[in-house]
Amino acid sequence: MECFFWTVGVVSEPQYDSCRVEITKVGTLITVIDDVYDEYGSLDELIDFTDAVKRWDIDAVKHMPEYLQLCFRTLYNTINGIGSKSSIAKDQEIVQVLAKVWGELLEAFLLEAKWTHNKYIPTLQDYLENAWRSVSGVVILTHGYFLINKEIKKDVVESLEKYNELLKWSSIVFRLCNDLGTSPDEIERGKTANAISCYMHENGVCEEVAREYITNLIDEAWKELIKAQVTCSQESTNAFSDMAINLARISHCTYQHGDGHGAPDDRAKDRVKSVIIEPIPIKDNEKTTP
Numbered sequence: 001m002e003c004f005f006w007t008v009g010v011v012s013e014p015q016y017d018s019c020r021v022e023i024t025k026v027g028t029l030i031t032v033i034d035d036v037y038d039e040y041g042s043l044d045e046l047i048d049f050t051d052a053v054k055r056w057d058i059d060a061v062k063h064m065p066e067y068l069q070l071c072f073r074t075l076y077n078t079i080n081g082i083g084s085k086s087s088i089a090k091d092q093e094i095v096q097v098l099a100k101v102w103g104e105l106l107e108a109f110l111l112e113a114k115w116t117h118n119k120y121i122p123t124l125q126d127y128l129e130n131a132w133r134s135v136s137g138v139v140i141l142t143h144g145y146f147l148i149n150k151e152i153k154k155d156v157v158e159s160l161e162k163y164n165e166l167l168k169w170s171s172i173v174f175r176l177c178n179d180l181g182t183s184p185d186e187i188e189r190g191k192t193a194n195a196i197s198c199y200m201h202e203n204g205v206c207e208e209v210a211r212e213y214i215t216n217l218i219d220e221a222w223k224e225l226i227k228a229q230v231t232c233s234q235e236s237t238n239a240f241s242d243m244a245i246n247l248a249r250i251s252h253c254t255y256q257h258g259d260g261h262g263a264p265d266d267r268a269k270d271r272v273k274s275v276i277i278e279p280i281p282i283k284d285n286e287k288t289t290p
Contacts, residue, residue, distance in 0.1 A: 001272055001276070002031075002261050002272070003024045003027035003028045003031065004020070004024045004027075004276070005254075005271075005272050005275065005276060006023075006024075006027055006250055006254065006261070007019075007020045007023045007024045007027065008020065008275060008276065009246055009247075009249065009250030009253060009254075010023065010140065010144065010243055010246045010247050010250055011023070011144060011148065011239070011243055011246065012246075013239070016147075016148055016239075018147070019144060019147040019148050022082050022143065022147055023140060023143055023144055023147065025078055025082075026078075026082075026139065026140060026143050027140065029074065029075055029078060030105075030136045030139065030140075031261075032071065033071055033075070033106070033109070034109065034136075036049075036067075036068070036071060037106075037109040037110065037112070037113045038112075038113070038116075040067070041068070041113070043113060043114065043117050045064065045065065045068060046109075046110055046113055047110065048060075048061075048063075048064060049061070049064065049068050049071070049072065049106070050103070050106045050107060050109075050110045052064075052072060053072065053075070053099070053102055053103050053106050054103035054106070054107070056076070056095075056096075056099040056103075058072070058073070058076055061073075075102065079095060079098050079099060079102065080095055082094075082098065082143060082146070082147070083095035083098060083146075094146055097142065097146075097160070098142065098143060098146070101138055101139050101142045102139060104133060104138070105133065105134065105136055105138070105139050107133075108130050108131075108133040108134035109134055111130050111134075112130065112131075112134055112193055115193045116193070120193075121193060121197060121198055121201045121202075122193055122198060123198065123202050124195060124198040124199045124202055127193050127194075127195065127198045128172070128175070128195065131175045131179075131193075131194075131195070132168060132171040132172045132174075132175050133171070134175075135171055135174045135175040135178055137167065137170055137171030137174045137175075137247055138167050138171055140247065141163075141167055141170065141240075141243060141244055141247060142160070142167075144240070144243050145160055145163075145240050145243075148239050148240065148243070149238075149240070162232065163228075163232060163240065163241070163244070165224070165227075165228040165231070166225070166228040166229060166232055166241060166244045167244065168228075169221055169222075169224045169225035169228055169248075170225055170244040170245070170247050170248045171247075172221045172224075172225075173218055173221045173222060173225060173248035173251055173252075174247060174248060174251040175195070176195055176214050176217055176218045176221065177218065177248075177251040177252055177254070177255045178251065178255055179194040179195040179196055179214065180195075180196070180211060180214060180215070180255060181254070181255025181256075181257075182194070182255070183195075183196040183197065195210075195214050195217075196210045196211060196214060197210075199213055199214065222248070225244070225245065225248060228244075229241050229244070229245060253271070254268075
């Protein structure tokens with residue numbers, strides 16, 4: 001339900017119902033595999049798993065524990081299925097792009113796992129250089145790009161590159177909102193690197209000061225995101241740039257009162273109910289006869 005709520009926030013238009021279904025699957029996979037890297041996998045297992053995904057080789061996981069084989073098979077079948085449902089380019093070409101962004105995501109997950117294993121706290125700059133990738137915004141939006149584009153274009157894969165800045169700044173807003181909402185729980189679980197802890201460690205300041213600084217960074221990231229959107233809109237107007245903006249918006253919504261995705265409280269649950277489950281009442285205005 002939390003993954004679907006994300007998807008409704010990213011792409012809400014009625015004509016994109018199938019896109020919401022597929023991105024919900026992607027969000028669920030991201031959530032589960034992120035937990036594997038944070039909590040369950042040994043460092044050696046994670047290195048092998050990352051390598052297998054980067055090679056997109058189903059045979060590479062045969063020697064791995066059953067839970068990792070299940071993760072890879074599910075990922076492999078889901079992404080291949082999404083590729084086959086797209087009509088905008090050759091299926092295999094799309095799958096290669098999707099597999100590439102998944103490999104890059106897991107490389108970012110792996111670096112954070114190594115930091116935690118070694119109890120290492122990077123500088124904020126080094127952290128963010130990896131963290132805007134590890135937050136998964138690029139993976140979500142890349143899948144969305146192929147799912148909402150229905151026109152057959154030979155250069156559709158290449159044209160994705162013009163959105164690099166849009167993907168980056170949307171992901172940075174996503175990451176910083178995520179860290180503001182989840183840092184207390186992550187610190188308690190022993191995860192060493194997030195924006196709050198990195199700034200505190202690097203500058204010797206308290207959590208309150210660090211939170212204020214990160215909040216200001218979010219404002220600056222929004223300015224860059226709007227610049228990127230304007231640049232893209234000058235070339236063409238399409239739903240994809242709106243998706244990137246909406247990803248940043250739903251990040252604020254999800255982490256407004258804490259971790260509304262991983263540990264939703266009553267406020268988060270009420271929000272899901274009001275948006276997805278409970279009908280919106282519509283009252284007809286009674287016409288009076290003059």
